[in-house]
Amino acid sequence: MTTKFVEVTLSHKYRETAADGSIAGGPMYYMKNRIVKYSFSPSTFVRLNKNRIPAHIIDKLRILDDEKIWGKDNVIQAIKKHIGEEDTQKYGDTILKSIRKPINLKWMAAIFAIATILSSFGTGSLPQINSISNSLFETFGLNHILTGAVLAVLLGAVIIGGIKRIAKVTSRLVPLMAIVYFIGAIAVIGFNYENIIPSIMAIVGDVFTGSAAVGGFLGGSIAFAFNRGVNRGLFSNEAGQGSAPIAHAAARAHEPVSEGLVALLEPFIDTIIICTLTGLVLLSSGVWNEKLDNQFQDTDLIVFAETYDDKIVEGQTALFEYLSGDNELPLLTGSLNVNNGVIQNQPTI
Template structure:
């Protein structure tokens, strides 16, 4: 598994994890923010009014209401990115990563406004009579770039697994296992059956389910998060100071955290910010294209609310929960994953600042350290003459080796700092446990226990994650559904649904780190063609906005409109 993750990591580092991708994403949002004169601030009040149906006309075509389109798109974005993704960003880059997530959301509000408007304008009616829309349709119908539309549609299908299916059920199964001890495969099997039932009903059933799920899950999560933050009220101001104060300095080593660099916080914050709100990815326009509206800009204004709700509100709550509770710097007992594990040829102490600096430089990619290759002697589960073992970017403590849940005695073979998983060299069923930092959903789960709710707090995360992630998987099945419809027609969608549900089940017991790495790749494969497409139509977008406000003024004379 770690070899596969290494390959995927190299691919991710050259696209979604690269600096040029980050600058393309933020640059597009900044360009439209300036070009359209800060619509995310000037139009916010009108967005709320349109969601309530103020601008609707009788006879507007579409399959869903504005609110249903918004909740469907939100259910696709409010998921593991808000619970596990924030924890992963802070784990990788420190508190400053949350700052860059918020910046990404602020400019992403404009990006989503643009991509939804253009996609809604060029939507079509599919063979089965349903509405089909998304960036692939403006690429085909307006830009006349059918090859680019195909690339986007294929990337959407891949991303429906990498973003919507695989990481969602993986986080659910991990959280339920940590909280209730429920077997990963059992969780995957039950949820796969429920998923299949919902998505067979198409967008109308999906919209009905998500319009009920989203408000409920938001309220549950909000109550649990506020309980943690105010229970640790003395850490609120230090947490805010860390978020904004570390932006231009990086985060110093503290507790088990070995420090984060400015570049790493920036890159991971923007990357996880995109995973959270999907602004620029081109996914939400597929849901909004189904909304009943005669004027594309009106639906774009509805979409403008998504990054605000998803990232600026919910992700900020999660970040403050993690920081105020202090769990992000603490080592916790957990089972090690191979992809997060590396063994060095030498001993490094956290009590020695020079050693800490060496480990920090290794983690941020600024220096190499010699990796262990050879045999470790294990006696009753304990490593003799233990070298430094790094797990989850922290020095692991009290490491124990097990085989089929029994303490292991014998040799343990390693190659280049990784456990050799060849059966003839190491026994099958071999696992390592110990104390190290944690990330993703398990870390957020621990954080939610640091409140008046105590251990009951972990149930809030489990329930919230279950609702968040499951609704995300539902919405992404629709995105993939529309991409398949574009590529092959409505008749082939059933085969996609079958594969989607099977993949959902399998991912419930697959290595977490590999899934997160895969999701980063598929996000980039959708985002790049979509960003180039909307940039090419910037002038048309500006004309659409002018046309919309003219009609709005004619319908509501005397109402105060945004200036410019």
């Protein structure tokens, strides 16, 4: 949440307005223009003199001529210490402007922009389109290519209009999606109301029991679990990826901090509320541990009439020769009804 607040606030504060009135912003803009350092190098004292800072103040600041790079808060404290509170109030802003030097991070801005374009395919479109196409195929039998083509046309109609159209569409579509999902989740949870308390107890209780420990052990390490958590968290709320601030930069809000506070709620709604509802839906409905019968459709199976143990040399030899085409083994033929790995009807040989 803090990450989202910071990146959106900075993107909104340092956005740029083009000649045609369009607004552009994002992490690449404040990387390029607004990351600065404060240094008392010899050249800064020349600028102090040009900016008409009194000579006696410049002399007091020369003790700081050590090429050290300062943060803004630290440099203000250092200035106060050497020239006093009164002179700092009078000349402080001019001194800061004189010793302020932008850091050329255009290369970082370019890398970020390219990485954002690439990541937009991975986290911003492909998984969602895959889920939509799979759902439509399983429910209505619609071809995946047809679904992808329709979504591509709709997406193109939005992004061609630029950042304003993207912000306009998402500002209406995303709340509607969240409301529909929220109502659907509440309906499922309400239908299985008797499982709400056991589900919450399972969520809270398993954190401190063996199942969570076993899950963590199977995950391999704390680092792996942490990595998976960060990945899923980023995917759910987009905090830290840097793409959401690009859209927030086009907002009409005049105060960057207020826009950052609005963005602050997004990770909470996405990760805490929506993900919690999803977990309760899965647990209360019982689908998470429901065993479904396997259905083999149009699948060719080879079933041996005898049992061959791959731990026994004779069995290994027989199977190897069969796979190599050097030996034939008796097979079961006909129609087989298999339930949980057990043949139910009487097969033929």
